[in-house]
Amino acid sequence: xxxxxxxxxxxxxxxxxxxxxxxxxxxxxxxxxxxxxxxxxxxxxxxxxxxxxxxxxxxxxxxxxxxx
Amino acid sequence: xxxxxxxxxxxxxxxxxxxxxxxxxxxxxxxxxxxxxxxxxxxxxxxxxxxxxxxxxxxxxxxxxxxxxxxxxxxxxxxxxxxxxxxxxxxxxxxxxxxxxxxxxxxxxxxxxxxxxxxxxxxxxxxxxxxxxxxxxxxxxxxxxxxxxxxxxxxxxxxxxxxxxxxxxxxxxxxxxxxxxxxxxxxxxxxxxxx
Numbered sequence: 363x364x365x366x367x368x369x370x371x372x373x374x375x376x377x378x379x380x381x382x383x384x385x386x387x388x389x390x391x392x393x394x395x396x397x398x399x400x401x402x403x404x405x406x407x408x409x410x411x412x413x414x415x416x417x418x419x420x421x422x423x424x425x426x427x428x429x430x
Numbered sequence: 431x432x433x434x435x436x437x438x439x440x441x442x443x444x445x446x447x448x449x450x451x452x453x454x455x456x457x458x459x460x461x462x463x464x465x466x467x468x469x470x471x472x473x474x475x476x477x478x479x480x481x482x483x484x485x486x487x488x489x490x491x492x493x494x495x496x497x498x499x500x501x502x503x504x505x506x507x508x509x510x511x512x513x514x515x516x517x518x519x520x521x522x523x524x525x526x527x528x529x530x531x532x533x534x535x536x537x538x539x540x541x542x543x544x545x546x547x548x549x550x551x552x553x554x555x556x557x558x559x560x561x562x563x564x565x566x567x568x569x570x571x572x573x574x575x576x577x578x579x580x581x582x583x584x585x586x587x588x589x590x591x592x593x594x595x596x597x598x599x600x601x602x603x604x605x606x607x608x609x610x611x612x613x614x615x616x617x618x619x620x621x622x623x624x625x
Contacts, residue, residue: 388585388586390585390586390587390597390601391579391586391601391604394601394604394605396601396604396605396608399608400608400609400612402612402615403608403611403612403615404580404608406560406561406564406611406615406620407561407564407565407576407580407611408580409557409561410557410558410561410562411461411465412461412464412465412468412469412558412581413460413461413464413465414460414461414464414478414481418478418481418482419456419457419460421482422456422481422482422485423453423456425482425486426449426452426453426485426486426489427449429486429489
């Protein structure tokens with residue numbers, strides 16, 4: 363009993379439901395394990411991020427302002 | 431305007447005359463819509479035209495009261511983009527001309543090329559080409575799921591609704607797509623070049 367530590371220091375703390383963040387997670391995808399099993403392919407797909415240029419967005423905003 | 435407002439709240443405010451609300455909508459979804467179109471159309475100028483037309487069509491529909499909120503604004507926008515892409519291919523078919531969609535733009539003419547580091551640009555170009563090759567070699571149903579999930583950012587529930595299949599079918603297609611892409615990566619010895 364001399365070496366005994368309080369429970370909180372040696373046990374895994376309980377996580378309340380509201381503390382589990384799933385906002386950005388597709389739970390179905392997660393259940394199928396796609397992200398964990400194919401992480402190499404998914405990471406590679408993530409290397410390509412087509413984005414519109416700022417000029418294009420400015421032109422679009424201008425068009426919208428003219429739109430009645 | 432609040433940055434945490436829902437898409438529908440922003441749309442309502444836009445209809446009431448607050449233009450900045452639609453700008454926020456564009457800011458939120460621009461990358462996803464642009465990426466979706468870029469995977470089907472290679473000609474950059476055409477991608478930009480369809481991108482603009484998509485948002486103008488959204489405005490037209492919203493202003494004429496054709497949009498009813500069901501919490502699926504982005505799916506609806508993607509459907510509009512998809513229809514515009516289909517219209518483009520239909521027009522090409524009718525005109526019976528050769529599409530320049532297979533044309534890879536010359537990187538040396540790119541304005542970005544002179545500004546950015548040349549090596550980085552070349553590596554990025556190579557990755558872009560490899561990713562396009564990977565996805566391009568997939569059957570159409572698998573390709574669609576990959577683009578909608580990883581570039582348009584839709585959930586599997588939304589993908590299932592857009593593609594008219596069950597959620598399990600959409601997930602199954604994704605699994606086959608990932609298996610196929612891994613196989614192609616191994617065959618072509620494609621690896622990550624940027625960390």
